[in-house]
Amino acid sequence: GAGVSQSPSNKVTEKGKDVELRCDPISGHTALYWYRQSLGQGLEFLIYFQGNSAPDKSGLPSDRFSAERTGGSVSTLTIQRTQQEDSAVYLCASSLAAGGPYEQFFGPGTRLTVL
């Protein structure tokens, strides 16, 4: 079956603009995670969804970052008023559920470049 997909694969934007990044998890996976991969910072957790609710938003770096998930499926990560330090690869992962031995499956990522 299809794996996790993300769009766009690349996004170049100007400082101050808003961007939306999309994640389509594996069908039937109730848990969804966003991570950020940046030079010098490695891979950082951003937010976790169980169904449509986000019980853990502890990794969001500022209030410019928000995310939502609808229908227990697609998720959108929105960054408002982008800054150059937001440049990174944003990864989405999904798993059958949280907890237990469930493996997280990663998407290919969206490379965001803020000029």
Added chain:
Amino acid sequence: AQRVTQPEKLLSVFKGAPVELKCNYSYSGSPELFWYVQYSRQRLQLLLRHISRESIKGFTADLNKGETSFHLKKPFAQEEDSAMYYCALVGGATNKLIFGTGTLLAVQP
């Protein structure tokens, strides 16, 4: 605090040589540890987890609670093992992954 440390940014070995990628962690409780791998132009994927106690592609990793380590080992490196390797632990009930900064393994012919 929950933390994963990978002290080597780059590890370069020759084909056929043994490989050990180091990983140390700090975690209050019983940790669940993983190794993830990212080959060139491919997505991040699970290599192995400590609870499975399995060998994948010739790699093994043993959890040493006394030394708080989870080093990844392979007796004879292959060129196709060249990739970025991340050690990670599961933090809390949400199953979020806490990653180390990664080690780039380069296997020379």
